Amino acid sequence: MKLATLRLSSEPNHTTAAVIDDGRAYYLENLDTVQRFLRLNEATQQEVIARALVGDSIAEGEANYAPLIPNPSKIYCIGLNYKSHAAEVGQELPKYPTVFAKFASSLCGANDEVEIPVEDHRVDYEAELAIIIGTPGRRISEEDAGAHIAGFAVSSDVSMRGYQGRTSEWLQGKIWDHSTPLGPWLVTPDELDPAAKISSTVNGNLVQEGTIDDLIFSVDEIVSYLSTFNELQPGDVILTGTPAGVAVGRRDENGRHPWLKHGDVLETHIDGLGVARTTFIAAQK
Numbered sequence: 001m002k003l004a005t006l007r008l009s010s011e012p013n014h015t016t017a018a019v020i021d022d023g024r025a026y027y028l029e030n031l032d033t034v035q036r037f038l039r040l041n042e043a044t045q046q047e048v049i050a051r052a053l054v055g056d057s058i059a060e061g062e063a064n065y066a067p068l069i070p071n072p073s074k075i076y077c078i079g080l081n082y083k084s085h086a087a088e089v090g091q092e093l094p095k096y097p098t099v100f101a102k103f104a105s106s107l108c109g110a111n112d113e114v115e116i117p118v119e120d121h122r123v124d125y126e127a128e129l130a131i132i133i134g135t136p137g138r139r140i141s142e143e144d145a146g147a148h149i150a151g152f153a154v155s156s157d158v159s160m161r162g163y164q165g166r167t168s169e170w171l172q173g174k175i176w177d178h179s180t181p182l183g184p185w186l187v188t189p190d191e192l193d194p195a196a197k198i199s200s201t202v203n204g205n206l207v208q209e210g211t212i213d214d215l216i217f218s219v220d221e222i223v224s225y226l227s228t229f230n231e232l233q234p235g236d237v238i239l240t241g242t243p244a245g246v247a248v249g250r251r252d253e254n255g256r257h258p259w260l261k262h263g264d265v266l267e268t269h270i271d272g273l274g275v276a277r278t279t280f281i282a283a284q285k
Contacts (some may be wrong), residue, residue: 001049002185006032007064015066020054020185025063026052034186035069035235038134038150067107068153068183069132073154074236075102076226077128078155079170080215081241088249097217097225102239106175110276114158115283116262117176122161123260123280126242127200127208127268128252130155131219132186133238135276138231145223148232151186154276155239156200156268161248161259179269180278182237196271198243202264207250210243212270 002020005028017028017037028048033036037045066270079098080086086093134150158180164173200208217225222238247257252276260266262282269275 005066005199024057026057038234065109065184075175077239082242082243088244108178120160120162124159124247128155128239131238133236140221140227142224145220208245
């Protein structure tokens with residue numbers, strides 16, 4: 001099953017949750033976001049989906065995707081969590097997950113534009129598998145972690161490397177407003193291949209390619225670890241790290257890092273989860 005949060009063309013400041021089926025997006029009645037759907041009990045969720053599939057819909061290609069979870073209570077991120085990425089930046093495999101956070105204001109829709117800030121031109125891409133929590137829990141065992149996951153989504157941890165590198169703490173390079181695409185869809189776990197391909201292209205050129213089974217800390221390990229210190233809630237978002245190929249690990253023919261620039265189109269893809277297509281624009285001073 002695929003779920004999305006859509007902006008309404010008639011009311012751009014309002015959203016609705018939708019289920020995606022056979023190329024059409026069916027509106028979930030009286031639910032403005034996927035997060036609100038996830039807060040319903042399972043029986044009510046099934047009733048809402050059944051009603052939606054006989055109700056109003058639009059062609060999927062006409063959908064304007066808002067951030068999948070517009071206002072999560074928590075956004076966790078795991079750094080250096082692909083073996084290939086740790087190798088390209090010369091880091092040893094970590095003993096424990098490297099955890100940092102984002103704010104809800106950093107999220108944007110899958111196809112939104114993202115500004116290159118005037119303060120930092122060193123803008124990088126990081127294709128990431130996002131976990132969306134569906135069932136609350138604290139101190140969850142690895143064996144039980146799957147039961148707390150509603151599904152998965154595409155994301156890119158767009159990073160302002162200049163600010164990120166100012167200190168040993170990464171937060172200031174990761175939380176810029178409207179810079180982290182999330183979506184287009186939440187896809188339930190049964191539809192995700194455990195070895196799905198994850199990739200980024202910039203202007204059609206492949207820059208990242210890996211598989212999600214290259215994670216150092218698995219999805220279940222991450223959910224269990226994070227639930228140690230916070231109760232996870234429906235709609236909480238966890239970004240699980242990025243494979244090799246980011247701009248900070250590359251040099252062009254002139255020996256420069258290929259940072260994202262005005263007009264670049266970043267496509268972030270995970271097999272079975274869809275594509276986020278992000279256009280970068282120069283911020284106005």
